[in-house]
Amino acid sequence: xxxxxxxxxxYNPEQDKKPHTESYQVEAxxxxxxxxxxxxxxxxxxxLSFRWSCRMAICGSCGVMVNSVPKLGCQTFLRDYPDSLxxxxxxxxxxxxxxxxxxxxxxxHLSAIKPWLINSEQxxxxxxxxxxxxxxxxxxxxxxxxGLCYSACxxxxxNPEFRGPAALAxxxxxxxxxxxxxxxxxxxxxxxxxxxxxxxxxxxxxxxCPKKVDPAAAINQGKVESAKDMILSVFKSSGVR
Amino acid sequence: MLQLDMDIIVVGxxxxxxxxxxxxxxxxxxxxxxxxxxxxxxxxxxVAAEGGAAAVTSDDDSLQSHFYDTVAGSDWLADQxxxxxxxxxxYQELVQLERWGCPWSRKSDGTVQVRRFGGMKTERTWFAxxxxxxxxxxxxxxxxxxxxxxxxxxxxFVLDLLVVEQQVAGVLAIRYSTGELVQLRAKxxxxxxxxxxxxxHYNTNSGIVTGDGMALALRHGVALRDMEFVQYHPTGxxxxxxxxxxxxxxxxxxxxxxxxxxxxxxxxxxxxxxLGEPRNKYMELGPRDRLSQAFWQQQKLGLxxxxxxxxxxxxxxxxxxxxxxxxxxxxxxxxxxxxxxxDPAKTPIPIRPAVHYTMGGIMTxxxxxxxxxxxxxxxxxASVGLHGANRLGSNSxxxxxxxxxxxxxxxxxxxxxxxxISHHAFATQIAExxxxxxxxxxxxxxxxxxxxxxxMTLAMEQGCGxxxxxxxxxxxxxxxHELNTRYTQxxxxxxxxxxxxxxxxxxELGFGLDVAMTICSSALARTESRGAHQRTDDGMxxxxxxEFLQHTVAxxxxxxxxxxxxxxxxxxxxxxxxxxxxxxxTSNTAEDKS
Numbered sequence: 001x002x003x004x005x006x007x008x009x010x011y012n013p014e015q016d017k018k019p020h021t022e023s024y025q026v027e028a029x030x031x032x033x034x035x036x037x038x039x040x041x042x043x044x045x046x047x048l049s050f051r052w053s054c055r056m057a058i059c060g061s062c063g064v065m066v067n068s069v070p071k072l073g074c075q076t077f078l079r080d081y082p083d084s085l086x087x088x089x090x091x092x093x094x095x096x097x098x099x100x101x102x103x104x105x106x107x108x109h110l111s112a113i114k115p116w117l118i119n120s121e122q123x124x125x126x127x128x129x130x131x132x133x134x135x136x137x138x139x140x141x142x143x144x145x146x147g148l149c150y151s152a153c154x155x156x157x158x159n160p161e162f163r164g165p166a167a168l169a170x171x172x173x174x175x176x177x178x179x180x181x182x183x184x185x186x187x188x189x190x191x192x193x194x195x196x197x198x199x200x201x202x203x204x205x206x207x208x209c210p211k212k213v214d215p216a217a218a219i220n221q222g223k224v225e226s227a228k229d230m231i232l233s234v235f236k237s238s239g240v241r
Numbered sequence: 242m243l244q245l246d247m248d249i250i251v252v253g254x255x256x257x258x259x260x261x262x263x264x265x266x267x268x269x270x271x272x273x274x275x276x277x278x279x280x281x282x283x284x285x286x287x288v289a290a291e292g293g294a295a296a297v298t299s300d301d302d303s304l305q306s307h308f309y310d311t312v313a314g315s316d317w318l319a320d321q322x323x324x325x326x327x328x329x330x331x332y333q334e335l336v337q338l339e340r341w342g343c344p345w346s347r348k349s350d351g352t353v354q355v356r357r358f359g360g361m362k363t364e365r366t367w368f369a370x371x372x373x374x375x376x377x378x379x380x381x382x383x384x385x386x387x388x389x390x391x392x393x394x395x396x397x398f399v400l401d402l403l404v405v406e407q408q409v410a411g412v413l414a415i416r417y418s419t420g421e422l423v424q425l426r427a428k429x430x431x432x433x434x435x436x437x438x439x440x441x442h443y444n445t446n447s448g449i450v451t452g453d454g455m456a457l458a459l460r461h462g463v464a465l466r467d468m469e470f471v472q473y474h475p476t477g478x479x480x481x482x483x484x485x486x487x488x489x490x491x492x493x494x495x496x497x498x499x500x501x502x503x504x505x506x507x508x509x510x511x512x513x514x515x516l517g518e519p520r521n522k523y524m525e526l527g528p529r530d531r532l533s534q535a536f537w538q539q540q541k542l543g544l545x546x547x548x549x550x551x552x553x554x555x556x557x558x559x560x561x562x563x564x565x566x567x568x569x570x571x572x573x574x575x576x577x578x579x580x581x582x583x584d585p586a587k588t589p590i591p592i593r594p595a596v597h598y599t600m601g602g603i604m605t606x607x608x609x610x611x612x613x614x615x616x617x618x619x620x621x622x623a624s625v626g627l628h629g630a631n632r633l634g635s636n637s638x639x640x641x642x643x644x645x646x647x648x649x650x651x652x653x654x655x656x657x658x659x660x661x662i663s664h665h666a667f668a669t670q671i672a673e674x675x676x677x678x679x680x681x682x683x684x685x686x687x688x689x690x691x692x693x694x695x696x697m698t699l700a701m702e703q704g705c706g707x708x709x710x711x712x713x714x715x716x717x718x719x720x721x722h723e724l725n726t727r728y729t730q731x732x733x734x735x736x737x738x739x740x741x742x743x744x745x746x747x748x749e750l751g752f753g754l755d756v757a758m759t760i761c762s763s764a765l766a767r768t769e770s771r772g773a774h775q776r777t778d779d780g781m782x783x784x785x786x787x788e789f790l791q792h793t794v795a796x797x798x799x800x801x802x803x804x805x806x807x808x809x810x811x812x813x814x815x816x817x818x819x820x821x822x823x824x825x826x827t828s829n830t831a832e833d834k835s
Contacts, residue, residue, distance in 0.1 A: 012737060013739055053447040119340075142372070
């Protein structure tokens with residue numbers, strides 16, 4: 001264990017006008033994660049607030065900016081930042097206290113795209129779904145809702161109404177599922193002005209995704225679907241069959 | 242104070258809570274359901290379950306066989322009427338999840354794939370790669386979004402139940418984001434708050450698994466049952482305790498000691514099965530209690546290895562090959578690389594047992610009802626009587642669904658029939674809680690929350706570990722009493738309102754101490770060895786059905802100590818028998834030959 005310095009962005013809405021960085025000493029070895037370091041600091045200063053839970057990169061709670069890049073605290077190690085290390089709250093979300101941001105906009109976007117299997121058939125037996133059919137959407141079903149992609153997304157930063165990478169990837173996940181019949185219900189959300197076309201394909205969302213969901217690819221494929229859908233609707237409304 | 246009237250309150254947004262909320266919403270769309278959780282639902286600990294969910298699925302399997310495995314696995318302490326109900330409803334619940342979109346792994350013909358699991362005679366574990374809990378939780382969460390009847394209260398921490406004359410009337414909660422107290426009133430309350438693994442020092446559990454619901458119920462006179470049975474998962478990562486799923490062994494992974502020897506054959510689990518040919522209920526596919534106990538024995542013999550100061554054995558997956566590992570165990574490959582810097586395709590993973598699951602919990606009947614009218618409990622926080630002295634892996638994910646549905650429907654039925662209780666009835670209780678909270682703030686001179694919490698987790702690890710004895714447990718109980726006294730002197734040093742995590746940690750520690758006390762007291766009372774409760778005292782090394790074919794029932798006494806009563810086990814069709822694995826179980830060999 002060696003002692004080292006880290007910076008943490010602090011903000012207490014009951015006292016501070018704006019966030020500021022404070023410096024802390026922590027003990028670190030090769031296995032010390034950013035989350036471990038935050039816990040050490042919290043032992044020195046119990047007023048530090050941050051979210052965490054599983055410690056194994058599956059619950060999605062501990063997203064923070066590490067030297068201005070969105071990361072999961074539990075999956076990011078101090079060994080990879082030998083020089084300076086500053087931890088701050090996820091960008092593009094409102095800061096509530098210290099490293100805790102307001103996740104409500106994220107939840108609203110997620111709910112808006114109807115992220116559930118739409119299929120009214122009643123049955124007591126499982127659907128048949130081949131491994132190939134599963135593979136079409138499986139990657140997009142691995143999103144842990146950590147929100148890192150929203151912090152990475154310049155469009156979401158400019159326009160918080162943008163549905164954003166995780167929600168659009170989830171819509172795509174259900175649209176690709178062989179058991180789902182709800183694509184027509186979801187397309188208006190994808191076609192809308194805050195849907196897939198807001199994305200300018202920067203691709204940073206996919207770079208920061210800790211689960212390799214590749215939301216950028218989902219949105220790109222969503223654009224193809226959206227274009228087809230809009231052309232079809234033009235034909236339909238003009239009476240062309 | 243914000244006051245809201247609901248019909249049903251579900252405390253906990255994990256698999257059990259979500260399943261219950263959906264079941265209630267399906268009873269009637271006009272029912273008002275509050276889903277109250279101290280974290281966003283998708284952060285709940287269900288997310289970390291890896292291996293799978295059990296249900297009789299293939300033609301060569303039978304309900305009788307699942308029943309037998311569960312009862313024998315429980316070392317005959319499961320309530321057999323409950324196990325019967327469970328195995329009968331398991332399959333339909335997994336199908337329901339499938340109909341809601343859960344991405345279960347498939348066979349090439351498109352039917353659901355099942356895998357081997359420890360203590361199960363037949364392949365009957367449904368899985369979604371090695372992220373089964375994650376997929377179940379997200380499927381349930383996403384499905385819950387389509388029911389307007391379910392109103393979520395995310396990041397609300399429940400600090401007390403409202404109870405009037407043995408009738409539940411609601412909960413008192415703190416809104417984490419603002420520090421406001423909120424009174425939620427309802428006619429039914431379902432506790433689905435998860436286990437208490439965090440009262441131990443080394444555990445596979447998320448930080449939130451602090452026993453809240455168990456303590457809430459205990460403080461209102463509800464009994465906690467079978468609390469001495471705490472499952473050590475045989476394969477956690479050293480130090481962190483991060484879970485390395487049993488599915489690794491289901492796929493053919495083997496356990497080696499420091500000399501590369503498959504030591505399980507020395508502990509009644511052999512003979513050694515050939516590499517790449519795992520066999521149900523043999524060797525690495527024995528039950529969790531036996532495997533964790535074998536580790537302890539190896540450690541005593543000096544045959545464990547060392548990983549940064551931790552005693553370890555090795556989980557060898559190399560023979561499975563990189564492709565198979567990436568397909569079936571992708572999360573494990575990630576975790577091993579990130580947290581112990583090991584590529585499982587090339588190097589065995591250092592592992593050791595870590596506390597994983599609390600078999601005991603809030604005592605309920607098969608309808609998930611507690612001794613308080615309108616109060617239900619489900620999932621890991623509950624003791625419905627399914628797991629007895631040792632839970633079989635992949636029974637608990639199914640349990641969340643089967644009993645989540647039962648509780649949701651029952652709670653809806655109760656809520657539709659009952660009238661609400663007058664608000665005045667619990668005004669005093671609320672005033673007391675408000676005063677207690679206000680008195681918490683202050684400064685500590687030389688003690689701290691961390692010191693007391695660490696004291697508790699280490700005391701439990703030392704006194705109530707894999708093997709236990711009278712002296713060690715007595716010492717543990719004394720330490721817990723001292724820690725409790727120190728706890729009552731502790732102050733919350735952060736005086737803020739917004740996201741005051743120091744306050745929540747303080748309240749969680751209070752819950753944890755209450756639960757730890759019941760674990761230790763129950764363990765002291767059981768002077769035999771059964772399942773996960775193994776005693777090294779003279780004359781207590783074996784199972785004693787004559788005296789102890791009974792559940793411990795722990796009740797809080799007026800002075801705050803824990804009193805232990807006994808409740809007979811329900812035996813419907815399978816009288817107690819010997820619990821044997823490997824070739825020692827002649828039915829294994831006989832049936833294999835047939």
